[in-house]
Amino acid sequence: MTAWTDHLAHRGATLGDDARSASFADATTEARSADGTIAVPLLHLGTLRAVGPDSAEFLHNLVSNDVKKLPADGAEWNSFNSPKGRMIASFLLWSEPEGHAFALSADILPAFLKKLSMYVLRSKVKLSDARADTALIGLAGPDAAAAALGAGALLPEADMKQTVTDAGLRCIRLSPTRYLLAAPIATAGAAFDAACAAGATAAGTTAWQLDMIRAGLPLITAATQEEFVAQMLNYELIGGVNFHKGCYPGQEIVARTQYLGKLKKRTYRVALPAGTEAGPGTDLYAPDFGEQSAGKLVNVAPTADGGFEALAVLQCSSAEAGEVRVGAPDGPRLSLLDLPYALA
Incomplete structure (x- = not known):
């Protein structure tokens, strides 16, 4: 010690x-x-x-x-x-x-x-x-x-x-x-x-x-390394990406994600019900993606009511539809919470 x-x-x-x-x-x-x-x-x-x-x-x-x-x-x-x-x-x-x-x-x-x-x-x-x-x-x-x-x-x-x-x-x-x-x-x-x-x-x-x-400040841990492009973690929204600097590893992908097409995944703040067994890296499911993962939990913490709050990278279409399950297509249903900044 x-x-x-x-x-x-x-x-x-x-x-x-x-x-x-x-x-x-x-x-x-x-x-x-x-x-x-x-x-x-x-x-x-x-x-x-x-x-x-x-x-x-x-x-x-x-x-x-x-x-x-x-x-x-x-x-x-x-x-x-x-x-x-x-x-x-x-x-x-x-x-x-x-x-x-x-x-x-x-x-x-x-x-x-x-x-x-x-x-x-x-x-x-x-x-x-x-x-x-x-x-x-x-x-x-x-x-x-x-x-x-x-x-x-x-x-x-x-x-x-x-x-x-x-x-x-x-x-x-x-x-x-x-x-x-x-x-x-x-x-x-x-x-x-x-x-x-x-x-x-x-x-x-x-x-x-x-x-x-x-x-709304995500942290990459061992369970989520190499899972997400910066914008999926809202990193450009919190000031973590500069699009005017020179090259760095992954820069081309990050820039392409920013300027070409619509971003399909974002980080959302969510609530998980009491008794949910899930941690960083746990897959999320939604009807529009069937048996295929629609996202992953990034960070999870217990709340005073016995449940959990989490940051989750999730398909935007799934978030808009509003029915997202944790761990399996029939797993516990999560609910969306507000972030302190707007998702562009």
Whole structure:
């Protein structure tokens, strides 16, 4: 255990396998806490770091967003895709003084680091797993800004902007009610405790996942790698794709999807009834596709009523028809919920 996870355990957190999740209460209580202001140890995410003079150019040539124009105080949603345009990793990328860092799903981090390292060649950049020295904390809810201030952070003035203190506490504003803190391992516990003392409720992984689902912000995990083109995940709608930059793996497919024909699949926010056994990668079915899969679940989190909310990539025609089943053509029926942004 690290000093960070040891601190969480002493606070009463139950840590999951490989310390990639945490919970402070039962699923219903965790879900209910997401209606207020929460502080969450983001153990399901991990940080990679790129250091060196070629960091911007190296990453820019590989990912879906514009890294060269990312300002020193900026952050952006981004992705790495296969040559066929299918997303291998989604992540939040931010600038650092000596390069860049990005937060992605911890279950794909080691393999993704290995894959990304294959592209380094003669570039003056060093890639590393930063989980041993950087802890991620999520703050969400109506008083998230006050919790961030309480933790000792400086508040960014706009969305997708960041600040960093002299003590190395980085604060990224995802929205006015959502912040991500990247803290040195040695001081992460104190920052977490201070955020809670400032009014946030200590909450577990599923509470943050539920909040991200409600925000319409998808996360690629091992179960969904190479399943979706960026637009299927609404990635261009949340600012994760730049259509004016140069080539990168999968760029031709992503561009073709944008400019030729009508997009057939989108990400929808959905509700699943209590008792549904489904996770990321579970197939969805609809009458207009018969026995053929009409989509897949991307992220799933329990709700306070015993059911689940999820982000689901689904055929637009099936979503419009309104009858979609989980796991089998006769499986539990899901219902569509609103997203905080319009589907173009």
